[in-house]
Amino acid sequence: MSRDGPAISERSTSLNYKAATILRNKDAKQLLVGLGFPEKRAEKALAATGGNDVQEAADWLLQHVYDPTLHQSNPREYVVYACPGGELGAQLDEFYDSSLLQCGWNGSHKYFPHVTLCQFFKCDDHMMSHVIHILQNSYSSHTHTAPDTVITQRFLSQGYIGLFLEEEGSDWLRKVMSSFSQEMKKHGVTVEPHKKQLHITLAHQYRP
Numbered sequence: 089m090s091r092d093g094p095a096i097s098e099r100s101t102s103l104n105y106k107a108a109t110i111l112r113n114k115d116a117k118q119l120l121v122g123l124g125f126p127e128k129r130a131e132k133a134l135a136a137t138g139g140n141d142v143q144e145a146a147d148w149l150l151q152h153v154y155d156p157t158l159h160q161s162n163p164r165e166y167v168v169y170a171c172p173g174g175e176l177g178a179q180l181d182e183f184y185d186s187s188l189l190q191c192g193w194n195g196s197h198k199y200f201p202h203v204t205l206c207q208f209f210k211c212d213d214h215m216m217s218h219v220i221h222i223l224q225n226s227y228s229s230h231t232h233t234a235p236d237t238v239i240t241q242r243f244l245s246q247g248y249i250g251l252f253l254e255e256e257g258s259d260w261l262r263k264v265m266s267s268f269s270q271e272m273k274k275h276g277v278t279v280e281p282h283k284k285q286l287h288i289t290l291a292h293q294y295r296p
Contacts, residue, residue, distance in 0.1 A: 116142050125149055128161055128213075135164055135213040139220070163210035166219065168268070168279075169202035170261060172288065177201065180288070187291060195293035203253065203288055205265045207280040209272070218275065226268035234260055240288070249290040258286045 119142045120130035133145040133152075152158055172180055180201040188197055211219060238257030243250045253261070265281040272279045 116140075116145065120145060120149070126159075129158060131213040131216075132158065132164075135216040139216055161212065163212050164216075165208045165210055167208045168205045168223065168265065170205055171200065171202050180290075183290060191291075191294065194291045196289045196291050199289075201288055203261065203286050204282050205261060205286070206269070206282055209277060209279045211272075211275075211277045215275065215277070219272070219277075222271045222275075223268055226264050226271060229267060230260065230264050233263075243287070247294060248292045250292075251288040251290065253286040253288075261286060 116134055116139060117127065117130045120133065121127055123146060125133070125146070129149060130145070133149045137144045137148050139145075149158075171177070184197065184201065187194070235256050238260075239254040240251035240257075241254060243252045262281060265279075269279040269281055
């Protein structure tokens with residue numbers, strides 16, 4: 089598993105990144121409001137689409153114009169996944185495609201290859217840019233201690249095949265999530281890091 093990603097270590101760089109992230113989201117919201125969408129709906133659309141593209145958010149709003157919950161300010165559920173990249177990511181994608189073609193559908197095909205790092209948590213739509221910023225900073229603050237590679241071990245049981253992360257990689261990811269959890273708590277949001285052994289599911293709910 090690679091550790092690809094930006095390494096933001098200097099405080100000034102971190103502050104610039106935070107300002108850019110929040111300003112980008114604010115500008116996008118203002119553009120949507122300028123197009124005639126109510127502010128709360130604009131926030132909901134940006135949260136639903138990742139907050140990076142005004143056109144995508146506007147399309148989402150038009151597609152959900154008859155959604156009876158669109159005007160409601162219900163907190164949205166989030167979860168944090170670590171998604172393998174590089175050679176491992178390509179191999180996992182190939183395995184998922186091949187297993188679907190040769191063996192048929194199983195429970196792992198509902199998702200993309202990932203390591204679940206926390207339980208689902210809820211926060212309001214206007215918090216989305218802050219969530220992204222806090223997660224980015226939590227990752228960046230630990231890049232200097234990140235292992236060059238994350239070693240996995242294959243695990244087989246009845247109806248399940250997976251890759252379990254060994255201690256060094258698991259411990260590092262848990263430290264990142266601990267930092268994220270602590271920072272989110274300051275904003276009144278409870279994030280519970282995943283307590284079970286970290287793993288990537290290759291297949292489950294299948295017939296041998």
